[in-house]
Amino acid sequence: MSTITLTVNRRAVQASAEPRISLADFIREKLDLTGTHLGCEHGVCGACTVLLDGMPARSCITYAVACEGADVTTIEGLDEDDVTIELRAAFTREHALQCGYCTPGMLVSARDLVRRLPDADERRIRAGLSGNLCRCTGYVGIVRAVQSVIEARRNRQIAPEPDGGRKILGPVGSGRGVRAASDLGEHLRQAKHGETLPEAAASVGEIPDFTPATVLEQSFIVSHPPGQVFAMFDDVAAVAACLPGASLTAPPTPQRIEGAIRVKIGPIAATFLGAAGVERNPDHLSGRIIGIGNDRRSRSSTQGEIRYRLVPIDGSAATRVDLSIGYTLTGMLAQVGRPGLVRDLAARLIAEFAVNLDRRMSGKSIGDAVAAPAADLNGMSLVFGVLRARVARWFGRS
Template sequence: MSTCNLNVNGSAVSAEIQPRTHLADFLREKLNLTGTHLGCEHGVCGACTLLVDGVPTRSCITFALACQQAEVTTIEGLDDDEITRELRAAFTREHGLQCGYCTPGMVVSARDVVLRMQDPSERDIRVAMSGNLCRCTGYVGIVRAIQGVIADRRGRGIAAIPNGNRTRLGPSGSGNATAVTAAAARPKTTAAPTAIKAEAPAAAATSLRDTSWKPQTTFTQSFTVGHPVDDVWNFFSDIGAVAACLPGASLAGEPVDGHVDGQIKIKVGPISAEFQGIADVTRDDATRTGTIVGAGKDKRSNSSTRGLIGYAVKPGDVENQTRVDLSIGFTLSGALAQFSRSGLIQDVAGRIIAVFVQNLETRLSHRSGGGEGEPAMVREFDAGALMRSLALDYMRRALRWLLRQS
């Protein structure tokens, strides 16, 4: 993790992030500035355009750490900007927006055109705006809106600023880099390369105890089961039984001193992954709390994950009822990392926990009833039902939002 220091919309901000974190993700996930939209995530569509040191920048392909100490202005920071206010009115007047998804990036780029082009032709405007794509309007209203603002400002005697006050060369934000001494710039001497060996499970387990690691995404959840707190706490000491309640999870062998090797399979619609990994489990009988620290890798997508689950077992609100509080943090990298920012992973985790609780109730009831053999439990997801449930949830949220706006 590295410390990222920026000045965003006039306020100094600082946060611990991974070096691979893009500026758009930093703004949306750390600062909740969701006016910066993510579209193609390849720097093509322009929906993520914002200003870095006054220069329009594709934030989806710009590393946040590459902009250390830079002045970042998002669409939220342009609320009181004179040119932006005129563009908003012109876009409304000329029907320059429909669904609105491209509009934040479109307005930022249009503002730059108004600021630096004195008397552009329609073709000049279209070329200047060609890095911002719109699937709705056909661009006619957008071009007219920009033409109208330019004509109005020039008519009021407000001239364009040559090059938009751009005085720096190089990537956006690079003008804030500190000087590097010759000694620091000199390449370090390295030893001859050695063959890379697979990390032994024991060594990997030791690396899990690295206290400097911080999860990228965290959330909390609680559930209750209708069984005494002592029965639930004792059940959690049986790692194999707990794993059996988790859909898609299986152990590669018997746990040794709180260390276990295993795998978990996840399949939701077109998303399929099988993470092979390790975990360390610790428990505190005095406080009835525990932690599970794990790491795994999916060979098919070359994606890796690392997670930390903390749990606390407490008496419930009624007799013979137990409440379990969970704190879940994880980091996902590789091809599947794109799904972690959308909230899909959290939805999937919530539904995994729901199935886990159902299986836990079944197993505890089976034990308390003196049953023999394995009880019938849910071993995997109904992926189709999960996707339908997610779609219905999002539709309900959208409907509630629309009702609040009316």
């Protein structure tokens, strides 16, 4: 039995829950909010739809314990919601309900459509409601009701909200309510002004050594002498600014870095907070960075190391940077961390880093060539680039 804390209909709730209990059973049996109905209990019919952190979600296939810290809104919590009030009146006017069993989930989904759709397009409304099944009405009245509310609101110059007001997209039940977007933004703002993040600093004490599960070998060339490149690598803040998605969460020391790296792959968004130790060997122009980090939303952890060696080329006018990247990844994100894909993504990431590094050492602005380094590392753009490269190689072989 676990004790979970969450917000339900703007009220803080703390209650015990077995690990196997669904969110639907939890809010019905523990909180007596029986407006959420159970139909198929397989996530198909949509009768159990609630708002989880502002997103319509199937509560029958979402574990209650996975919603620790989340914000849940049931049909009872929408009694004073202006969109839902209009929809209820429209459902009555258009005869859009008969037995009414599907109606609570239908209203939650319809509310999301009213907020998002720019106009009352019947095809898009039917597609948006396709996850809510009704055995009585034939859907004609339901579609007309949703259309009428959208038309009325647009005629009153009420503009649609991009993504229905969502701040972050992520898998339902991912636990992202534990750290809301506003909280994360505030933490990152504090870090930018030199304040420390307690989670990042306190949660990682001594950084343990480890044997990587996967090791990748990469290299790139910088058009500057090895001595200058080695000195640049000593400026941790400057190096972090060249790496997409990376940021410091506390002022660095010669032996320790505390920071974050943000990764986004489709609907999965992760922010790894952690710390790393730094080792440097000026005699051999080499070094090692070993770190550990955790993403609370996906409950994923990673250990990693980067070994680098600077090799003079072109009569020491330029430098080849040889990298050995080792890592171990556990948790949900390990499911998408296949070595082949990670190897290709690492090559693309290192290529971006090399361009940024070369431009910074040349005194040029990084933003002139690529996206601002503070932006998230967008895995989807890298994936598409990898796929394009692979397709080109396949056609080249044929």
